[in-house]
Amino acid sequence: MLLPLCGNAAERLNLVVILADDFSHSDASLYGGQAATPHMERLATEGMTFSRTFQSAPMCSPTRQALYTALHPVKSGAWPNHAYVYDHVRSVPHFLLESGYRAALSGKTHYNPHENFPFERLQGEKWTNNPNFGEVDKFLSECVTNDTPFGLFLTSNEPHTPWNKGDASAYPPDELVLPTPLVDTPKTRTDFSAYLAEITYFDSQVGEALAALEKHGLVDDTIVIVLTEQGNAFPFAKWTCYDIGIGSGMVIRWPGKVAAGSTSDALIEYVDIVPTFLDAAGLPIPDGLDGQSFQAVLTGKSTTHKDYAYGLQTSTGINEFPGYYGIRTVRDERYRYIRNLTPWVSFRNAVFRNDYWNEWVDAAAAGEPEAMFAVRRYQHRPAEELYDCMADPWNRHNLIDDPAFASVKARLSGKLEAWMEEQGDQGHATEIEAFHRIWKNREK
Numbered sequence: 001m002l003l004p005l006c007g008n009a010a011e012r013l014n015l016v017v018i019l020a021d022d023f024s025h026s027d028a029s030l031y032g033g034q035a036a037t038p039h040m041e042r043l044a045t046e047g048m049t050f051s052r053t054f055q056s057a058p059m060c061s062p063t064r065q066a067l068y069t070a071l072h073p074v075k076s077g078a079w080p081n082h083a084y085v086y087d088h089v090r091s092v093p094h095f096l097l098e099s100g101y102r103a104a105l106s107g108k109t110h111y112n113p114h115e116n117f118p119f120e121r122l123q124g125e126k127w128t129n130n131p132n133f134g135e136v137d138k139f140l141s142e143c144v145t146n147d148t149p150f151g152l153f154l155t156s157n158e159p160h161t162p163w164n165k166g167d168a169s170a171y172p173p174d175e176l177v178l179p180t181p182l183v184d185t186p187k188t189r190t191d192f193s194a195y196l197a198e199i200t201y202f203d204s205q206v207g208e209a210l211a212a213l214e215k216h217g218l219v220d221d222t223i224v225i226v227l228t229e230q231g232n233a234f235p236f237a238k239w240t241c242y243d244i245g246i247g248s249g250m251v252i253r254w255p256g257k258v259a260a261g262s263t264s265d266a267l268i269e270y271v272d273i274v275p276t277f278l279d280a281a282g283l284p285i286p287d288g289l290d291g292q293s294f295q296a297v298l299t300g301k302s303t304t305h306k307d308y309a310y311g312l313q314t315s316t317g318i319n320e321f322p323g324y325y326g327i328r329t330v331r332d333e334r335y336r337y338i339r340n341l342t343p344w345v346s347f348r349n350a351v352f353r354n355d356y357w358n359e360w361v362d363a364a365a366a367g368e369p370e371a372m373f374a375v376r377r378y379q380h381r382p383a384e385e386l387y388d389c390m391a392d393p394w395n396r397h398n399l400i401d402d403p404a405f406a407s408v409k410a411r412l413s414g415k416l417e418a419w420m421e422e423q424g425d426q427g428h429a430t431e432i433e434a435f436h437r438i439w440k441n442r443e444k
Helices: 007-011 038-046 060-069 092-097 133-145 186-215 270-280 355-365 369-379 403-423 428-437
Strands: 014-019 048-054 102-107 150-155 222-227 247-253 262-264 309-314 326-331 335-340 384-388
Touching (some): 014 060, 038 186, 048 309, 060 092, 092 150, 102 133, 133 150, 186 355, 309 428, 326 403, 326 428, 335 403, 355 369
Parallel strands (some): 014 150, 014 222, 102 150
Antiparallel strands (some): 048 247, 222 247, 335 384
């Protein structure tokens, strides 16, 4: 039974966000994948699991800054990787602090400048890219003692490469079923095994966070949100706007408000998450945000949220790889439209440094059909792509030239144009400007 909001409870509602790094949600056991995620599964039995959650960009820095600011990347200024927001941009710590909350983060940051994100940093004597649960315990104890509401972001670096955490022996390479986009080679299998192990390691961090809330008696007063971030670091996921690249898993527990074991296929964007918490807690929602509250979905009053989810990819700034390769995308509940701004350019990124990629290239040169398809398709994209995500979840069969889908193409292309104009996105000109939005390249 779902309970109505009451003033005092809503005013004292806490928030915990647990954020992974480069985790294709389809690889989690919660979503039918091979990596064991028992703590995420437990949370799902106590809350709501979402199947259509999307980010503004399929890489770390723009994703995190969009999450915290509730603004899409071009509007905030943080659209390349290692980016920084415009001086006037505010973020979730501002919103919470103004309402008497504490706002803390433990783990990976990947935002700039830090004064635009005034989190308390729970890091202890030595900074790491993972949550420090000793410091988290102290923080929660202080909040309970002082009766202070809080927003806490636990930002993991897992399962980001180099995939050196967790027990890979639990995932024997020869026994794995590789996802459809991956070429079956020995190194692909061993790397995928290590990646799955690190997903399970991340899941153990979820377990530590849940245990900390239980220890301090905070379960009933806290919304918990687990996010898997963008897709993994294999080809066709991270750094691409295909569904598995820009899509995310999300599980939300809100005791007494969200039906236990429920699911939702509503279209949700990361920019919606902070406004939703502010709404749920009865806090002011600032004007001018791109995000919109989906509290009605959480409480069962609605099954839908947005009609469209938008995103972009800017290759400038990815691990020092030069050149410009901009991608823009829009998705409705079924179809994804992608626009590649410079299709004459060969797509490049850090994937090419991996030994498994060399195996793919060698297999393609030897005439192996799947390797030939994957290597060619990853590097060379058409100007436009259109996919039926229900019939083709891996986005492999481009429908852009099929006359039966001409009206879908026209509708989604028009929606994307309107969004880009609203965001101030000038396409390739914005890609060129991206160099100056990278933190190390800023004007001193």
